Amino acid sequence: MPTTPRSRPAPSGRVTAAMVAERAGTSIATVSLVVNGKDRGRVSTPIADRVRDAVEQLGYVVDHAASSLARGSGDLVVLIAPDLSNPFFAEVIRGVRDTIGDRFQLVLSVTERGEQPVDADVRRFERLRPAGILVDAPAEHASMAASVPVVLLDAPGGPGAVNYDLTAGVEALVAHLAAAGHRRVAYLDGTSRATTFAVRRALFGQACVSAGISVSQLEAQADLTIDAAASAVGQVVDAWLADGVTAVVAAADTLAYGVLRVAAERGIAVPAALAVAGFDDLPSSSVTAPSLTSVALPGAELGRAAALRLLATLDGVDAPDPALPTRLVPRASTGA
Structure with a gap:
């Protein structure tokens, strides 16, 4: 009768x-392949099973930092973003x-709330010698140079960045507002x-000039949260209406949600008295009351394009250089 090998104490x-x-009765190289998920097609199933059993019996934990130092590069990819709580990220x-x-393990890092990634954030992770670093929406003028490959996301003008082509989406939004009769926003x-x-702000202003729409000089800005946006809008919405504003465009959907909240609290009919639109097309934008018109910026496509560029760089092949398309998703908040 076959017996099960007894596990000795770790x-x-x-x-x-x-x-x-x-x-496991095998080599260290084989163990490395199995524990790092790279055994498919390279290690037989019985041997891989023996390694996994040994890992469980001994309580082995991979020290990725030490492995990175030993190899000169790691199997980690770091993504630095300003706000992981935002559905876009x-x-x-x-x-x-x-x-x-399963080629690399993804490590997530979030900066201080409201702060964009800066050079110091890259240097902090560079010491771990990851395979590469992805930086989403870095601060303006940050170089993000490092000794490992760095790919910037949504960073117009940044070296090696993967960006959206915002022009088509912005022009479609302004044309939509103009067709609805809006002349001051x-x-x-x-x-x-x-x-x-x-x-986004510059392109919107340029498109409004071309369409004969004036943009109010009464400025407002807020952190990218609903509460902050509602607070800022609450202080200026009456002045906007007195200034002849009939539509508000927010730089992000989360800001637009704040506009919708204030409108509901003040009894301002949307879109009859005030149309509202945003950028991102977050999943929640289809279920707000009313549903929000938005310029769609596909987050998953941005992440995919950045990862493909990093992989191409690591593999020494030409990196794809896409300008991700944007489009308008008209909904009830602008009368669509």
């Missing part, structure tokens, strides 16, 4: 790959994770230092 102190290899993360698959900006917000 050795005291740190368990090493050599101990796992000895227990959740989509970016999904796109990155689905693309790198307001813009709710974000306090973010990311270059992408400056580009």
